[in-house]
Amino acid sequence: MATRLVQINMKARNDSALGGFWAAVLGWEVSSEGPGVTNLEPEGFVYPDPVAVCIDLVMSAEPKTVKNRVHLDLGTTSAAHQAALVARLKELGATPVDIGQGDVPWTVLADPEGNEFCVLEPRPIYLDTGPIAAVVVDCGDPRVMARFWSEAMDWTLHEVTDDTARLRSAAGVGPYLEFVRTPDAKVGWNRVHLDVRPYPDDNLEAEAARLRALGATPVDLGRSDIPWKVFTDPEGNEFCLLTPA
Known part of the structure; x- marks a missing residue:
């Protein structure tokens, strides 16, 4: 048994508008499984596929009050590409933000609802x-996070140090999942979280027990009408454990 990262879940005051922003950023398609939910995935994508980690935006009235503990890093292929991408993102509604990053080669921006993300300088590891x-x-x-997540999922652990851990899908495609040491304490419910899914022949209850x-740690939302399970690492x-697929 194993799970794999299939999507990130992002709270949004206006899921449709924020979904439109991120679709334009990534060049992805927009769909919806119901009111208050906007789904983003690459054009022609057959879900789930490790070549991409999709994005679900879910409407929430809760305000954003602290820096997100989960964010996206966007890759670039050259200095010119990085500069052009940053300029285009600003035109789409992104704004520069200072989260204490100092003088770094990447650019930190926030989307129209204030969710931080980074536009990286060219790095060979991210070219594919x-x-x-x-x-x-x-x-x-x-190290603690790498130990848990490399056993929770079938993703391959590529690097672990005192400051960083990096995993990638077992197929060696798609984005990396990275854990970066920061001094910030967790405050409240994460506005962005991971969704993992077992494989089609797996059993949800058995995977939850594993x-x-x-x-x-299980999280009780006080609801019996949802098929997925909520945990904390x-x-x-x-993070959410979705039904097998």
């Missing part, structure tokens, strides 16, 4: 990832 180079999670201990044994980051 697609527009999203990495899904990045702030953490206190990358994750609990690895150190995941060893550092308290919420």
Whole structure:
């Protein structure tokens, strides 16, 4: 049994408008599974496929009050590409933000609802990832996170140090999942979280039990009308275990 990262879930005051922004950023298609939910995936994509980690935007009235602990890094192929992409993103409604990054070669921006993301300088490791180079999670201990997530999913652990851990799909395609040490404490429910999904022949309850044994903590939302399960990882980051597919 194993899971794999299939999408990120992002809260939005206006899921349709924010979905339109991110679709334009990534060049992806927009769809909806119902009111208040906007789904983004590459054109011609057959879900789920490790070549991409999709985005679900879900309407929420909760205001954004702190820096997100999960964000996207966008890849570029040259200095000119980076500069052109940053300029285009600003035209789409992104704004520069200072999160204490200092003098770095990448550019930190926020989308129209204030969600931070980075436009990276060219890095060879990200040349074949697609527009999203990495899904990045702030953490206190990358080694602890690497241990849990490399066992929770069938993704391959490529690097782990005291400051960074990096995983990628078992197929060696799509974006990386990275855990980066930061001094910030987690405050409240993460506005952006990971969604993982078991394989078609797996059993949801058995997979939930396996994750609990690895150190995941169940979260009781007080609802019986949802087919998925909510957990937190060893550092308290919420994630959803979706039904097998």
